[in-house]
Amino acid sequence: MLLSLSIKNYALIESLDITFSNQFSIITGETGAGKSILLGALGLVLGNRADLSVLKDKDQKCIIEATFSLANYNLERFFQDNDLDYEEQTIIRREILPSGKSRAFINDSPVNLNELQELGVFLIDIHSQHETRELLNEAYQFDILDAVAQNEKRLTSYKKGLEVLHQSKKELSQLITEKEALSKEQEYNNFLLEELVAAKLKEGEQKDLEEELDQLSNVELIKENLDKVLSIANEEQLGTLVTLNEIKQSLQKIAVFSKDYHEYHERIISISIELQDVIDECFSSAEKIINDPERLELVSTKLQTIYTLQKKHNVTSVEELLAIQNDLDGKLVRYDDLDAEIVKKKREQADIIEKLDQVANLLTKARLEAIPTLSEQIQYILTQLGMPDAKIIFEIQPTDSYTKFGKDTISLLFSANKGMAMGPIKKMASGGEMSRIMLAVKAVLANYSKLPSIIFDEIDTGVSGEIAIKMGEIMKEMSKNMQVFAITHLPQIAAKGDQHYKVFKYNVENDTLSELKLLTAEQRIVEIAEMLSGKNISDSAINHAKELLN
Known part of the structure; x- marks a missing residue:
């Protein structure tokens, strides 16, 4: 969970220190006010590459520092494997120097970008309408299905067995x-x-x-x-x-x-x-x-x-x-x-394969049992999101080969309308549909596994009215199990947040600065009213804003 973010000398931000809650946080602001700047700064903390163009003052270094709570994420092994000090409240710092060099630190220990990226996967998921490719990824499809199937322990057992099998095959090959x-x-x-x-x-x-x-x-x-x-x-x-x-x-x-x-x-x-x-x-x-x-x-x-x-x-x-x-x-x-050793090794390998097959069969069985539940839950949410006739199926097929996922292959099939044949989701779903499917998937996953904090970046583009309200309700429901941020232009979604932050620009002499602030209750009413009616806020817009907030 992201506890706080400090940004110094980055793009239009001179200095920013902000704290966050563990609930549903809304971020709004006019186009160009600096929402993308905020995400860019956060991306640097997560291991994205940077260049000198991000420095506001080219003579000063840029420092971005984020504090995360790692409780319940089971990340001790990552810190141990990378020889880092584990702290429940972990600080990640990124520095870009005027020389162009970049430095990264986890709890004040220097790390490379690969390590930062590896940790970042467990901390924050930045999701926009255009960031739906992971839904097409076989590994992610297995992650979704296995979360609902409660396959974590079986997968751990299978992966250990697979390592033993690989080692046994290597040893047998060496003997031969x-x-x-x-x-x-x-x-x-x-x-x-x-x-x-x-x-x-x-x-x-x-x-x-x-x-x-x-x-x-x-x-x-x-x-x-x-x-x-x-x-x-x-x-x-x-x-x-x-x-x-x-x-x-x-x-x-x-x-x-x-x-x-x-x-x-x-x-x-x-x-x-x-x-x-x-x-x-x-x-x-x-x-x-x-x-x-x-x-x-x-x-x-x-x-x-x-x-x-x-x-x-x-x-x-x-x-x-x-x-x-x-x-x-x-x-x-x-x-x-050697003949006796080869025979013995083959027998050992047969025993390993027998046990591995047993675990793989358990994985398959649990997946088959979970598919109807998973499909129903996703389809139920898609109905709320204006896709009442959508159908989605996770289809698995057995294979003789051993993969890191077991002895199954997986396909994600989708149909948006009645009478439409189901086919691979990458061919059947539009960009807007993919965005809603991802929201539905993540909403379901929030009930089954400890997900990283998620930032929905304007995934509400192209929706309005009741669908927007349902989107906001789904994200708010997700926030009961995880930290959720929504960057939005829709007042219906903004009204569902527990906290509301506004990004805005202002001028100081000949300089333009960007700022992020937590809105008070009164300021929030004004912001939502402005989202409803524009700069000229009417009384009806104020009343409508209050109704949405209530």
Whole structure:
């Protein structure tokens, strides 16, 4: 609900601050007085685009600020999704700077025009005789029918189920695509895996094999040098061990004479022990060395296999080959598992479809039951609006496809006169008829759902007398459930309002300004009398105005 509107430096408005009630408000004024300016300013708050031409003073910025009550509109989710602070009394501000830049704010948080437009849909519906296109929109037709059918919870359930179905279809498609991709590679992957398994690879073996190959390839050289080491160490006269033993004995004889000599003796003992160990191990190694051509061939072949595999897979280690082996093995196992997963996913999808069909059927059933009631209520109001023979039917047809509305398609059929065949409303209804149908539709919807505030902008064009009175009564009845504004030139409608605002122009020196003011009871009588008889107000016009107001 629109609580207040503040406009500064916009078109002919220098400064305007106005508050509104939650009932039926009338806005009147002479042609050109500024009613369209008021709607234009409100449109900016709702996210319409602007340019510098709207600035009254080109050196000052334009500020339009509207305060809305959001109670009962269930808009908390919108604020949460857009990371905005939710307030029951929310302020929307729009600024147009002299530079041409535009800024928008919701509760002082900057927002873009898309966010403003998205919120604006829930706040105000500006409806004129020429703004009836939404009645031709399939989504709006479903909205009308579902409001009367009380399908809100069923639609929520259906939409959640539809999201689950879409996700399930996506996952199934991914599994099938994966299966197809693996199927193309299956034979080659199996060959690669068998090749790697046949190699019987082990972590760390490449280094050991390369070292063994070096030894097997140089047996004679190794044995020759080990024998030489043993010979030098063990020679009876000048062998290393004999010489070292003599040194040890000499140092032992003088060790008692100095700490240094004692330390030399201890160190030579350690060297003697270490050398003996080395000689013993060299002897042991020499004993083990044999010329084994078969082992040499085996090690050489194994290494050549490793090198070939590394080149094929573009890696440099056995560990990387083992990782590839595990990956290939995983792909083959995955290929075998995919069939079971696909079957399971198809079963899940069948269950989802079964449940979704149940909800869709409930939607269809509720719609079919609501159609007679909806048509009767709209036709009843159209009769009051001077269309006694009008017939309107919401026709739904089942479809096999899942849409965001369920498994139905919808058509809105209309006939204005007796004997006229019914057909699509866009072909059968004139502009004036569409305007009355929209008024009837919104009047019915006001009884079933929480609609945004609505502004009827001269939808009474072309009507008068009793029809105008009925229009006013319908709008007043709507205002029991929602905030309603009517911009009108008809005194019969103006008299039905709970509040009456007048838009007028006046001159200040060489400047023309536009203003909006709330009329007092006396001022209202004069305004309606003027609407009846023109500027020269007669006593009969005053009395007629009073009668209309009473």
